[in-house]
Amino acid sequence: MPYKRNKTRRGRLAGILAVVLFYAIVVSCQSGAESGGAPVTPDTTATVIYKTTPYNWKKPANFPDVVYDFASNPLTVEGVALGKALFYDNMLSYDGSVSCSFCHIPGSAFAHTDHSLSHGFRDRIGARNVPGIENLAWRTNFFWDGGIVDLDLLPISPIQNPVEMGDTLANVLAKVRNSGKYTAMFKAAYGTEEVTTDRFLKSLSQFLLTVVSANSKYDKYSRKEGTTLTDQEARGLTLFKANCASCHNGELFTDGSFRNNGLPKPATASLDDQGRYAITLQEADKYKFRVPSLRNVDRTLPYMHDGRFQTLEQVLKHYAAGVEDNAQLDPLLKKNGTVGIPLSSQDQQDIIAFLRTLTDYDFLSNPQFQP
Amino acid sequence: MRHAFFSSFLLLILSVAFLSACRTDPTEPAASTGSIQLRFKNKVGDQPLQLNGGTYTNSSGEPFTVTTLNYYISNIKFQKTDGSEFTVPQDSSYFLVKQSDSTSQVITLRHIPVGSYAGVTFLVGVDSVRNTMNISRRTGALDPAAGGTGMYWDWNSGYIFFKLEGTSPKAPVDATGLNAFMYHVGLFGGYQSRTLNNLKTVRIPFNARVAQVTASGAPVVQIKADVAKVFSGVKTLSIAQTPTIMISALSADVASNYAQMFQLDAIQAQ
Numbered sequence: 001m002p003y004k005r006n007k008t009r010r011g012r013l014a015g016i017l018a019v020v021l022f023y024a025i026v027v028s029c030q031s032g033a034e035s036g037g038a039p040v041t042p043d044t045t046a047t048v049i050y051k052t053t054p055y056n057w058k059k060p061a062n063f064p065d066v067v068y069d070f071a072s073n074p075l076t077v078e079g080v081a082l083g084k085a086l087f088y089d090n091m092l093s094y095d096g097s098v099s100c101s102f103c104h105i106p107g108s109a110f111a112h113t114d115h116s117l118s119h120g121f122r123d124r125i126g127a128r129n130v131p132g133i134e135n136l137a138w139r140t141n142f143f144w145d146g147g148i149v150d151l152d153l154l155p156i157s158p159i160q161n162p163v164e165m166g167d168t169l170a171n172v173l174a175k176v177r178n179s180g181k182y183t184a185m186f187k188a189a190y191g192t193e194e195v196t197t198d199r200f201l202k203s204l205s206q207f208l209l210t211v212v213s214a215n216s217k218y219d220k221y222s223r224k225e226g227t228t229l230t231d232q233e234a235r236g237l238t239l240f241k242a243n244c245a246s247c248h249n250g251e252l253f254t255d256g257s258f259r260n261n262g263l264p265k266p267a268t269a270s271l272d273d274q275g276r277y278a279i280t281l282q283e284a285d286k287y288k289f290r291v292p293s294l295r296n297v298d299r300t301l302p303y304m305h306d307g308r309f310q311t312l313e314q315v316l317k318h319y320a321a322g323v324e325d326n327a328q329l330d331p332l333l334k335k336n337g338t339v340g341i342p343l344s345s346q347d348q349q350d351i352i353a354f355l356r357t358l359t360d361y362d363f364l365s366n367p368q369f370q371p
Numbered sequence: 372m373r374h375a376f377f378s379s380f381l382l383l384i385l386s387v388a389f390l391s392a393c394r395t396d397p398t399e400p401a402a403s404t405g406s407i408q409l410r411f412k413n414k415v416g417d418q419p420l421q422l423n424g425g426t427y428t429n430s431s432g433e434p435f436t437v438t439t440l441n442y443y444i445s446n447i448k449f450q451k452t453d454g455s456e457f458t459v460p461q462d463s464s465y466f467l468v469k470q471s472d473s474t475s476q477v478i479t480l481r482h483i484p485v486g487s488y489a490g491v492t493f494l495v496g497v498d499s500v501r502n503t504m505n506i507s508r509r510t511g512a513l514d515p516a517a518g519g520t521g522m523y524w525d526w527n528s529g530y531i532f533f534k535l536e537g538t539s540p541k542a543p544v545d546a547t548g549l550n551a552f553m554y555h556v557g558l559f560g561g562y563q564s565r566t567l568n569n570l571k572t573v574r575i576p577f578n579a580r581v582a583q584v585t586a587s588g589a590p591v592v593q594i595k596a597d598v599a600k601v602f603s604g605v606k607t608l609s610i611a612q613t614p615t616i617m618i619s620a621l622s623a624d625v626a627s628n629y630a631q632m633f634q635l636d637a638i639q640a641q
Binding site for chain 2: 069072140141143146147148149150152153156157159160161168169170173197198201202276278279280281282285
């Protein structure tokens with residue numbers, strides 16, 4: 001049984017009912033006070049009663065405890081709606097040409113499959129592959145190099161990156177403030193129309209936190225909801241646990257660490273990305289990148305920080321036969337002095353079959369994530 | 372008669388008690404506290420710093436001009452002559468001094484206990500706690516959207532503590548055709564992994580002088596900030612050799628240097 005959608009819908013229905021009931025009571029009181037008994041024309045300019053509806057956010061049963069501090073930003077239906085509107089608004093870029101969703105496309109698990117490196121405003125090309133967005137409440141750090149550790153601070157970076165949205169946070173806030181489009185939404189979410197850094201960023205966080213993927217075939221299997229894996233998928237899972245899960249571990253399929261996976265250096269010097277080293281300046285962190293989750297991995301091509309691989313077959317081939325030794329190579333990729341992970345081509349195919357069970361079709365087509 | 376005298380005496384005592392109760396009202400601490408001002412005078416050697424104007428020479432003999440000078444002053448504490456210390460409350464202790472904005476160079480601190488002060492200490496930069504605090508607590512000078520200051524690294528979350536930008540014929544020509552140099556120093560020690568910690572505490576003793584905080588007068592502590600020291604405070608830095616220093620090991624040298632740039636200029640009683 002799907003773990004949350006029904007409950008969410010029920011919760012929302014209850015919420016709507018409560019609002020309607022409340023409104024009815026208010027209206028009945030008002031018309032009582034009017035004393036004439038004549039029908040009251042609804043006045044749309046009347047003061048909106050500030051009352052938020054808590055958003056029914058639920059942790060999937062097979063997931064660990066969250067990292068995000070929900071107490072500092074309680075999710076509301078109004079806050080999530082505001083965040084979603086901002087996420088899909090081109091106004092967040094300098095020339096109004098791109099929105100967050102330009103690179104983070106819901107049908108691709110919020111990744112961008114058309115480009116190996118990110119594509120920003122004015123056709124500017126970035127330095128890294130666009131990561132998908134999912135299950136952010138469990139993330140301890142963000143970006144391939146972990147330069148950001150607080151989801152609330154994340155959106156500032158793409159907004160201000162000169163090859164992404166190319167604006168300044170101050171200017172974007174001014175545009176949001178002056179547009180008129182958001183007056184009612186800020187009022188509904190926060191009680192007044194004031195647009196602050198805090199409110200703007202936290203509403204984006206609210207929407208992003210609702211982007212949870214936990215309904216793949218694997219999840220239904222994991223939660224014992226009556227789904228079974230095929231023989232090949234089951235073989236793949238066994239191989240995955242033995243060979244991949246020390247880094248891509250747990251139900252989130254990542255340990256959140258930074259590792260050097262022996263990718264051959266690119267021929268172009270400008271693409272020589274030292275990863276985590278840029279953040280810590282520690283020699284040991286050279287060419288280390290964040291271990292990505294593998295949920296929806298079949299839909300989030302291309303792969304690696306620089307998007308060098310287009311298919312999962314290429315990725316598996318890299319681990320089986322393409323890993324290059326270097327000073328910072330992860331020890332797990334150099335067991336017993338042998339570089340790489342010994343996997344036959346059948347093993348590789350079985351693992352890929354398993355990885356495809358991580359595709360969450362409900363998530364990819366969830367209308368709540370659409371504009 | 373006697374009774375009436377007693378009653379009026381009682382009334383007098385009562386009203387005195389009432390009045391003094393008003394005076395000790397915690398929301399009006401006027402009698403026990405006063406104000407003090409820190410005024411930052413940015414200079415190069417003994418010359419006043421002029422943005423985009425004056426040409427100066429650093430200790431490597433390199434001529435340079437300054438186009439931007441911004442730095443955070445935070446976590447201010449005052450030392451009394453009796454050896455005790457007063458810490459300005461955290462939420463009121465973050466200031467961004469900008470050469471382009473003369474009002475930002477004057478920091479007025481209120482609710483300072485009345486007394487004789489012998490020195491001040493402050494942090495150049497933003498402490499690690501505030502660097503990792505919830506966005507709701509980052510207001511005023513710490514708001515990442517604070518207009519046009521560019522004192523926040525969005526890709527490696529943290530504040531830029533100190534920013535010096537300028538031009539020099541010794542700097543290579545950049546993409547915009549300018550011989551530009553820039554020093555952007557931040558890094559508070561890291562959150563999940565250790566990074567450089569470029570936070571510097573500066574202590575300025577008033578020496579024989581005393582800043583007298585009273586209920587009515589606010590002493591002014593004038594602090595000279597000598598940009599020349601940024602190139603020579605501890606380690607000599609050459610614009611020709613390192614025109615751009617941001618997130619690199621060299622940022623520690625810039626930080627050690629600028630920690631030497633602050634000196635007491637004067638104390639004025641006002």
